[in-house]
Amino acid sequence: MAPIPIQDTLGMLGDNLERRRSVLPISRRRATAWSRGLEIPARGPTVLYTGQMYQLVPAINAMTHRLSGMEDSWMAGYFGLARRMNRLVNLAGLMARGSPQEVREYNEALRNIARLLLAAHVEFGYLYGVDRYAGALAHDEGLDETLQRHAARVYEDLKAAGVTEVITVDPHTTNLLRSVYPKIVPGYELKVRTYLEVLAALAPKPVERLAEVVTVHDSCLYARREGVAAQPRALLTESGVTIHETELSGKATQCCGGPIEMLFPKRSNDIAARRVEQLAKSADRVVTLCPLCLANLRRVGRPGVEIDDVSSYLVRGYCPRVPNGGAGAELTEPRHAAPAQAVAGA
Amino acid sequence: MRVDPTLRQALGDGNGFDASSCLNCGSCTALCPLGLELFPRKLFRYALLGARDKLVENTDTVYSCLLCKMCEENCPAGVHITDNVRALRVYLGREVFHLGPRGV
Numbered sequence: 001m002a003p004i005p006i007q008d009t010l011g012m013l014g015d016n017l018e019r020r021r022s023v024l025p026i027s028r029r030r031a032t033a034w035s036r037g038l039e040i041p042a043r044g045p046t047v048l049y050t051g052q053m054y055q056l057v058p059a060i061n062a063m064t065h066r067l068s069g070m071e072d073s074w075m076a077g078y079f080g081l082a083r084r085m086n087r088l089v090n091l092a093g094l095m096a097r098g099s100p101q102e103v104r105e106y107n108e109a110l111r112n113i114a115r116l117l118l119a120a121h122v123e124f125g126y127l128y129g130v131d132r133y134a135g136a137l138a139h140d141e142g143l144d145e146t147l148q149r150h151a152a153r154v155y156e157d158l159k160a161a162g163v164t165e166v167i168t169v170d171p172h173t174t175n176l177l178r179s180v181y182p183k184i185v186p187g188y189e190l191k192v193r194t195y196l197e198v199l200a201a202l203a204p205k206p207v208e209r210l211a212e213v214v215t216v217h218d219s220c221l222y223a224r225r226e227g228v229a230a231q232p233r234a235l236l237t238e239s240g241v242t243i244h245e246t247e248l249s250g251k252a253t254q255c256c257g258g259p260i261e262m263l264f265p266k267r268s269n270d271i272a273a274r275r276v277e278q279l280a281k282s283a284d285r286v287v288t289l290c291p292l293c294l295a296n297l298r299r300v301g302r303p304g305v306e307i308d309d310v311s312s313y314l315v316r317g318y319c320p321r322v323p324n325g326g327a328g329a330e331l332t333e334p335r336h337a338a339p340a341q342a343v344a345g346a
Numbered sequence: 347m348r349v350d351p352t353l354r355q356a357l358g359d360g361n362g363f364d365a366s367s368c369l370n371c372g373s374c375t376a377l378c379p380l381g382l383e384l385f386p387r388k389l390f391r392y393a394l395l396g397a398r399d400k401l402v403e404n405t406d407t408v409y410s411c412l413l414c415k416m417c418e419e420n421c422p423a424g425v426h427i428t429d430n431v432r433a434l435r436v437y438l439g440r441e442v443f444h445l446g447p448r449g450v
Binding site for chain 1: 379380405406409410411412413414415416418419432433434435436437438439443445446
């Protein structure tokens with residue numbers, strides 16, 4: 001019986017970042033599938049940078065599920081062999097495929113984000129094959145040499161594409177591109193804003209009024225490092241959503257347990273379960289701002305509590321529905337989906 | 347406990363470890379969602395003392411940290427706790443696990 005071995009697990013993820021440019025490499029087809037039909041230009045001074053975080057969640061979930069089964073079991077002793085094999089073939093990718101339903105769901109969140117920006121008349125491109133994982137796990141786990149090399153390559157790609165501003169979609173990529181890369185990439189110069197900040201600054205008029213009551217689970221990175229907490233609340237409130245704040249919110253938010261899901265899956269689940277209990281005291285609908293928080297809180301779940309990405313609310317509040325097909329026709333609704341009301345004068 | 351007089355310098359040089367202003371008040375431990383009695387103030391004390399063996403012995407605790415900054419937000423001495431935890435990981439990864447491009 002042994003815990004998940006830190007050395008071989010981090011070694012495998014670091015090897016992947018060095019050799020395959022992501023800790024859990026997924027194909028370009030899978031990474032870009034969300035953008036099909038949206039016809040986003042492939043270039044532009046401003047780009048939507050996903051950092052592949054939403055696309056990676058199904059793979060992370062599958063990997064975490066497998067690791068949970070190995071934690072404190074005899075199988076944990078074989079990680080060294082797995083790491084050596086992974087250098088030859090993408091073993092981590094094979095272990096972590098993710099379910100098609102999850103892939104669709106997380107892709108839909110990205111489509112929602114793109115629709116929101118388009119509806120607000122924001123001009124942006126998407127770099128397709130050059131939109132890469134930014135290296136969050138390497139940073140968190142102290143793989144600094146690996147991260148530094150990776151960050152330099154990510155920045156080179158962005159500069160080569162003529163990018164001067166990126167719009168990010170998750171806290172981890174935002175934190176790296178905005179607060180970490182400037183310290184480790186010489187000559188780094190890039191304007192970085194989250195789509196929530198971009199939208200909040202534009203203050204778009206909602207097209208539907210959402211008569212719903214939610215509580216917000218803040219991301220630690222957004223709330224305590226990047227100053228993103230008021231913007232999603234303003235957008236939700238403007239579209240008619242009532243927010244019942246939980247006691248530990250904003251800068252006092254409690255972690256979802258996600259950062260240790262790979263090395264200590266059971267401990268991570270315990271923290272997530274405690275957080276869901278806290279949130280459920282305020283409302284039975286929980287809004288998340290980070291794909292990893294969403295995955296981690298949903299993994300432990302609780303009957304009667306619906307947990308959804310903020311984009312699934314905002315898209316209903318701010319994007320006009322397009323009848324009979326088109327990029328805006330498949331608006332994802334949260335699983336509970338209360339009927340929306342038309343905003344007077346919208 | 348054996349003391350390695352070079353540890354503090356190794357942690358500080360390049361890795362950026364600095365917990366010298368820690369008051370050992372325990373606010374960080376009390377607020378930590380992990381509820382680990384050891385974390386993070388005792389680990390920092392081991393590092394300041396040069397107790398390399400103790401750090402290695404508590405590797406799991408170092409890597410358990412969520413880096414959520416709840417402790418740092420409320421630290422009365424303004425210690426950059428998460429940067430310090432990262433510095434410990436950089437050190438352990440390099441010196442103990444030999445992680446990195448040329449690692450084992």
